[in-house]
Amino acid sequence: MISDTLNRRETEVMNAVYELSQGKERFLVSPYELAAVLPARGKYDEAAIGRTLRSLALDGYFELVESERKGEPVYVIHMREEGLGFRRRDYQRKRSICFRWAVAAVGAVITFLVGILLKVIFR
Secondary structure: OOOOOOOHHHHHHHHHHHHOOOOOOOOOOOHHHHHOOOOHHHHHOHHHHHHHHHHHHOOEEEEEEEEOOOOOEEEEEEOHHHHOHHHHHHHHHHHHHHHHHHHHHHHHHHHHHHHHHHHOOOO
């Protein structure tokens, strides 16, 4: 894998791919099916979806083959280990961020209490 974290667009597309895979390693998907699953605020067009899918394929999440079915573009996606473990890693990343926030909050509370204790002692 080239990059350790994904940007927002890549994460949204990867979530859509993972949802459309329904647990399968290989499946067919059209850009229109992906666009239907993606959030509306992203304003995804066919070209943007294609660029993002190619980026994710380069990062090792899946193998991507572009094809046509009845004149309509179709992607053949074969999930790799990175892609199959995407949800688990995303959950771990979020849990790690929450843990860091909790440690920072506890540190702030302890600092506040030590400050009050020092004011009381040295009055």
